[in-house]
Structures are given as structure tokens and as C-alpha cells.
Amino acid sequence: MDGFDEDEFKKFFPSGFGKQTKDADVKTQIDRTKRTAAVETPGTKAIEKPASPSQQAAGDEDAAGSDSDSDSDSDESDADEFPVSHNLVFKTHERAVTTITLDTAGSRMITGSTDCTVKFHDFASLTPSTLRAFKSVEPTARKNATSSSEIHPVHVAKFNPISPSQVLVISATPQAKILSRDGDTLAEFVKGDMYLRDMKNTKGHISEITCGTWSPSNYNLCVTAGTDSTLRIWDVNDPRSQKEVIVHRSRAAGSAGRSRMTAVAWALPAQGGPNALVASALDGSLVMWGGDGPYTRPSAEVKDAHTKGTWTSGLDISPDGRLVVTKGGDDMIKLWDTRKFKQPITTVSHISGSKFYPTSNIQFSPSGANIVTGSESGHLHILNPATLKPELVTLVTPDSPLISVYWHEKLNQIFTGSANAETHLLYNPSLSHNGAMVIMSKAPKRRHVDDDPNFTTDISLGFSGEGIVSGSGISQATTFAGRHPTVGLTASGRSRDPRRPHIPAKTPFAKSQPDEKHIKDSIPLSSMRDEDPREALLKYAEAAEKEPIFTHAWKHTQPKTIYAELSDDEEETKRPGPEKKRIKRDY
Template sequence: MSDHEDDVEVEELALAEDDPMRKFLPTSFGKQDRKANIAAQIEQSKRAVEQPKKQKDSGEDSDSNDSDDSDDDEDEYPVSHELVLKTHERAVTSVSLDPAGGRLISGSLDCTVKLHDFSAMTPTTLRAFRSVDPWNPKASAASSDSHPITHVQFNPHAGGVFLCITAHPQAKIMSRDGDEVTTFVKGDMYLRDMHNTKGHVGEVLSGTWHPTDRNLCVTAGSDSTLRIWDINYKRSHKEIVVFKSKAAGAAGRTRMTAVAWGSGQGGSSVLVSAALDGSLVMYSGNAPYSRPAAEVRNAHTPNTWTGGMDISSDGRMVVTRGGDGLIKLWDTRKFKEPLVQVEHPSTSDKYNMTNIRYSPNSTSIITGSATGHLHILNPGNLRPELVTPITPGAPLITVDWHPKLNQIITGSANSEVHVLYNPTMSSRGAVEVMSKAPKKRHIDDDPSRTMDQTLGISGDSIVVPGSQVPGARKGGVTASGKSKDPMRPQVQQITPFMRSQQDEKYIEQNIPLSKMLHEDPREALLKYADVAKSDPMFTNAWKSTQPVTQYADVSDEEEGPDKKKVKR
């Protein structure tokens, strides 16, 4: 074959440059890869607020040379860009990331826990892949059995489960997919001595995980107790710490509003808790917990809610945020007076779960404010190093700083979750989401195009003849729960009596030897016939002294000597 035969010329359609037909002609053939402009997407997520510089002490020199050096040495924080998640309907009260940083959970006053996966989100699909109501998982909306979520926290040692605390006496352990793993038992409210109850008898207010043991967690309740649980054993707490308040009079009970568990020196741990009477108590992380190692009365103003508390990574410093508008720094080695205290407006009047956290390396302290600003404080003098608005006008309730991602997560009263990051300092997480190509919108993503909005059914669904006649069928239910639709069966109402009835699965899990109810008693006894014969337990003492029973060989035709004659 000659060379000129290999060269194939394709005749192009002769159209003018301004011909309107050109916009209908393809520019290329085959599937085209959609490449994202990553730089533009990240630039679009940049926060419009100008980041203020690190504040200086008034006594420092203000020369130009010194200021240039300080700018070079100035700490940078991952707050230049943000990713906003609007998946809740009410205030976000708690946020947490798993140890790997791939999954984010958020709890809210709308009684739901939202689960977000960074690997599944794109810049155009910022939504939760699952919404769970811990106390009513099958319901599509909050019901009377639902409770507001006050605290969620992933297990820092194993990201497969997280601790979920609601306005209820029972805390839950749930899997990273939102399934219930364990529900701790509720105590007997009629017992006076809290040492004899197996669980909380009042609302659980706070909780956290053990700093080193993956199977232990602690919960603080309104029954004046701290209870340490083994997540593999739900029927009773492992240890109990009963705090007797000196300010509560003869009753000695007060609410335990916050608890923190940190690693101490020499491999030990320290357990610190705050009470509603203003007390701050510290226990050794190892049992027994008969009395506190240190106690500070009136650490905060009595009857004000101290909801924020955290322990530094070395276990030496404790920071508390009280409802009296003060943030205080404590030294566990001299646990008598605060080292430093500063004023900080409180939000405990509406959101008593507002927290305060140490940064991963304990070089900073972060917390929110009633004005919606994020405050990054110096861990030595509690002075603000950075104050930046996140949700102006809406209180900033919860904050968290992930060590691996180097990203700050916040939750606000306007139901928004903000993930703050810096493209050069942060890794994965929000950076990974903004580095993906936007998902192409499909017609099925718009329910208005695939659903009949007047009927609320799909266009491809089977419609019974005559069902669409006006007035033929009525929707809804009556006050008694009976359906207005005559063709629809009545929905069974769940009464309090039915809730108290224990089903077969509950009996098998919680009542020992319950499976013997379905076993034949004769077969159960015959299983031990050979063992009883070879090794008798109760008749072994006189086994060799018993006479041998002998029976006379009498046929049926023969009459015995004592057989009586029948009288006629």
C-alpha cells in the first residue's frame, strides 16, 4: 500500500463562521472527561471575611522590624476557607469526626443525628447520606418519643462507634452507619441510695470516652452521679461516682453538668466534672472513686450552667467555661484557685451544651460566642489570638478541631455546620470535597419532574381506576387514628401498655435461661442420665450400702400367694 493511500482526507461541512447551525454541531466525538477547575472551586469557598492578625500584648514593642519578625513567626490557623452544610432544621448542638477524618456526625435540637461522608460529597451535593432519630429510627419525622440530641462523640480509639447522649436517662452507643449498638440500662428511680441503682435515674447531661481504653466511657447525669460504662456490658455500670454536694443541704444532690477525662502523668488518667452548685471536682482516673482527689467549691457561680470543659493533652491543665460569663484555667497539681480567668459572654440561657476545646497539640483553645464568632485563645493567658465571625447574629454552640485533617468544625444556632480549612495546611476532608468535579445534575434529582405534586406519587406508579375521581378517596386520619380512606386499613396505635410488653427478642437477650421455655423438659433431664449414673452427686454417700431389689418371676397364668379372690 502506498503512502498516499494511508492519508485520508475528511471533507468538512462548509459553514460560515457566523452561521447559527454551528452551535448544533459537535466539536468532538466520544465521551469527554469532565475536569474540574480545582483552583476556582477552592477560591470560591474562600471566606469573604478578612482574617485579623494575631493580637499582641500591650507591653510588647511595636517597632516595624519587630512586627515583621512577628508576622513570620505568627501562628496560622485553618480558617481561610469554609464548607457549609445545611442539613439540620434546628440548632446544631454537637459535632464530631471519626479518628480517620472521613465521616462527620452532627446532633441537633431537631432530635436527629446527621451522618456525612466526605468521600461521597461533591461541591454540588453537600448533604448527609443518612438521618437517624436514636429513639425512633423508623420514623420520618420527630415524634413524641424523640429527644433532642445534646452530645455526640466518636470513639477516639476506634471510629466504628460513637456515644450519643439525648435528653433521656439512657445513653446510647451507635455504629458509624447510624445503627444502634448498645442502650445502657435505666436505674430504679424509687431507690434512694444511688450506689444500688444500675443506671441513671435522671437525664444524662454530658459524657466522654476514656483517654486510652476503647471500651470505657463516662456519663454525667442529673442524679448527682458519674457512671463509667463498659460498652460491651449494658445491663449495669462498671463504676459509679456519687457526688455529695455540700451546698445542697441534707439531700446532697446536684446536677453534674459537664465531665472531661484526660491522660495524666505516668500513664494514669484524671477525671474532672462540674456541678450545678458551682463545684469543680477531680477524681483519679483509676478506681476507687469513694472520694474526690480535689474539690473546689464556688469554682463558678452557683446555679449557673458550666457546660464547657476540656483537659490538655498532658493532663496538667483544665479549662472551664461557666454560665457566669467566665472562662477559667486550672492546674491539676494546684487545684485550689484558677490560674487565669477572663470574661466571655455565656450562651447557657438557651444552649447550655456550649463547649470549649483544646487544639490537638494544646497550643490553643477554641470556643464559640453568642455573637456567632469563633474565638481562638492563648492557652497560657486566655487572651484572644484570633476572633473571626462564622455565623454573625446566630450563637456558635459547638466547636471541634481534628488533629489529622487540621480542620475546625463548628455548629451554630441557625442549623448550619461550618468546616473551616486552609488548602495549604489542611488535608482531605473539605479539601477533598472541593477538589472533586461537580456532580452532573440528573432529571431524577428533581422530584418536581418525576413526581405528581398534586398526588404525591410517581408518574410510573399503578393507579387504581376511579381512585383519582375528586372526592372518591380522602387522605389523612381522624382524631382517633382511623384512616379517612375506606380502602386503607387502620394504623395500629402504639399505646403505653404495648411499649411495656417485652417481645421475644428482648427476653432472650436480657433474661437468663429464657431459651429453656421452648425446650422439652423430659429431653432436658435425659441429657444428664449417663452423668447421674456414673457420678451421682446426691446419692454417692450411700451408693454401696443400698440393697439390691429382687423381683420374683411370676407368669401371668400363675396366681401369687397373696392374690385375693374376687368375691361374688
């Protein structure tokens, strides 16, 4: 046969019989998540890593026309050193992501948001096309007297570093909760008596809790800090009363002596450093106690660590327990030495955006060789802990503040939460393990008809969402729910506005007012309800006279009525007329 191509013809036949398995092209899927060049935003400049003397000498020799090559080499070296070359985006929240935590093994991620929910993500069940949470919990949801749901934003969610089956969840309430890794409530700490003046005599916090963390040595202990100027150490086995109460006496607060506690950190002595408990307050002070007590008086205190009245949102202790880094609302980052806790070692300027997001944090890397934090412009900053100078600055969310950061030790991946409700997972295929690599090793699932498109990702458009940026800096691929976080309903049928109570959806089988078509089809003679009753009866008068229904049996046997014949005179006398009134007479 002329023009017959046997190879093309064989492509129409299957290669085998039975169920065909779809293998994942891991390399192609990973390449699709590779980050593009950073998009510069107005008012920011690209910050590069300082070149070594040998690189400077080579740059002087090849100064003519070699700038682009040096830039690409520096970008590649940074990408090889830090896990930021690739990006996965989770769009499971509806508002700003305020906290991120992972268990020790790195198999489960929990995120909290100002949409008053905590989302649970399991990497083992995720695929490149279904980046969604398997469970959503409202930690403070309860019914009040008006039968409406009372919920609050989530400030902190932290896995227990020793026992990963417990999660500390802190919302904008006086009561913290302990949840299981599956979202079940294990314990709820008691609320104190707000009418007592001495905070040592109350059984719990009397006002909003702002932050908290776990003990690094005892898996049963955790500490919470609140706006009642106290730190309280709890035993999860006895949530009805705290174990220790630490009252911060603020001299700057006047006669009341109270100041809001803004951040707290507990050192990890397993790394070889001293056990210390460090907290910051709204009066600008930085206080340190011994991690094992006694807590009657602080071991060291800095009164003017940051500007008074500014919110110090970020606080962390190095793995060796010798350095403390703080990020304040005065747009300053300061490095402190626990052995000389009077003056900061280094101070740099940094616009963090903690004025609007009080949970904006700062964190040491797992090895302690770097410090990672976010900025108001959406950049991720990796700093040198000795000088606080940036080693890498990369744009993650254009024109959207980067609030929370988390660098996992075993996964070697950086997780970021932004004000645009996105959770970014930054990784490097050559440096990272599990986590994103487990997700990318699976074949993408086909979108089901019942899947919510807000919780799925179209793999053909990529993952980072950095390629298409409009004039205002907002991605054109943003979903309707991202642009309007309080409009419409979620996949579970609840209103996107957390202040609005849940209203069940009306279906054709549960309508309080059935439609007209349903009435006509189901109820006989239902159209008569809109007619005039008199007209409805008279339209059958002629037919009833010709063919009577009820008197049809007497149609031929019924006698005719015979009336008496009266004369004209008799008719006049019989006519009814007005009766004459009788006249009363007195005799």
C-alpha cells in the first residue's frame, strides 16, 4: 500500500493488556515548580551576596560585558546553597497565614490564619494537582447565647518537639488548647478570674493570649504569654490550673505595672547551651529567666531593648543557646548575647510589617548558621547571624507581606505564610528530602467534578504564580476567593465571612416557600387559589342547570310548584308595609 506508515499505525494500539498504570514524570514536574527570576517591586533593589576577593579580581579583568554572567553565577550559587530554587503554593486559607508548624519527621504540616481556622496537610496524600488540606478546624468555635458561632483568629500553632502527637494552638482568647495531630481537642486551659488584681492568684489568663511555645526538655510542659502581663507554664495533664505564674512588673506602665507580653522563646539545652526562657513586652523590655526556675525574679533584663509601645513580634534563641535575635515593631532587628545581656551585639534596620501582623516571626536555621525572616514587601531574607547582613534576599509574594517563616531541619525546606492567604514551600531537589519531593514523585490526579477549584492547582499553569504580574503586582491567576475572601461560601457550605453564622443551603426538598411549578405539579386544583371564588362558582352555573349532578334523580319525578292566585285587592293588603307605632296613652 502506497504511503502506509507502519510505525504511525502501531501508535493506535495499546502496549499491553489490563489496567495501565500512569507513571509520574518526576523531572518534568519538578522543572515546572522551578522559580522564575524575581520580580522587582517599586522601592526595592536586588540584594546580592558579597563577592570574594578572587571573584572581585576576576570581575575587574572581565568588566566589559560580563555583568550578566556574574549575576547568573551568583544566583545559581545561592540556589545551590539555600533551598529556594523551587516553589510549591498552597491556597487552603482564605486570609493571611499567621503561623506554620511541622512535626519532627516532616510528614504533616499545620497552618493557622486570620480566617479563624487551622488547616491540616499530610504530604503522603498530596499530589502535584491536589495541594489541599485534609481537615479544617476552628479551635474557638462555640455557640453563644444568640446561637451564632463565636470564632477568633489563630496566633500560634506549634507541634510538640518531643511528642509530635500534641499541638499547641493559641487564638485571640484567654484559653489555649492542645489538639492532636488529627485535630481533636485533648485539653483546654482554664480562664482566670478577671476581678482579681493580683495575677498570681488567678488560675489562668484573664485576657487574650498572644504567643506560646513548648518546653524543650519536658514534653508535658508549655508556656503561654498574654496581654495580662504574665507568662504561665502549664502541664497538659492538668489544664485546670497552671503550674507556674511569672508576672512581669513593668516600671514604664505606671502604677498598674502591667504590660502586654508580645513574644516568648524557650532555649533548647540539648544543643549544649544553657536552659533559658526569654520574653519581650510592649514596654520595650527584654527579660530572661532560668528555664528550670526559680521564676521569682529574672536573671537578666533589658529595659529599652526596642522602642516603647512597639510590638516585638519576632524572638528566637540559637540552637547553642548563646544568641538571641529579636525583631521589633520599630523596624529593627537586634542580636543579643545571653552571657552579656545588656547591649545588643548587632543592630540592623528591617521593615517587617509587624505593626499590622503581630505574629511576624524570625527564626534561626536548624544549624544556627543563618537567620530567616520575612519583610513587608514580600521578600524572604536569609541573614548572617554574626553581622545580620543579608546573604540572600528573594521575592516570594509581590506586594504582600511575608508574615511567618519556618525552616525544617530534616526536610531542609523553608515554609512561608503571606498576607495573601498563600503558603509557599521553598525547596531544592539536590538539598531537600521528602516533603515536596514526596509530592512531586506522584502522578497528578484528575480533578473530580466535586472538587473545589480553590483547593486544586492546574499543573499546566505552574505552581509559583510569579510569572504573570499585573501593574498592581497581583497575579492574574488569583482565584475569585483570593480576591474576595468574604464573598460566597466555602466548599463545606459555610460563609467565607467569619462573622456571619452558618446558614444551611436551601434545596428543592427543604424550602420554606415552594416554587409555583412545584405547587402546580403536586397539588390538584392549585390554580384555583388565585381566582375569585364567586367567579369560580358562577362559571359552572349554566352547566349545572342543564345537567344537574346532585338532583339528577328527581329530574322527571319532581312535582312542579303551584302558587295560589290572588286578586289585586288581596295583593295590596298582603303587601308588607311599615307598621304604625302605637301611641301610649295615660288613663
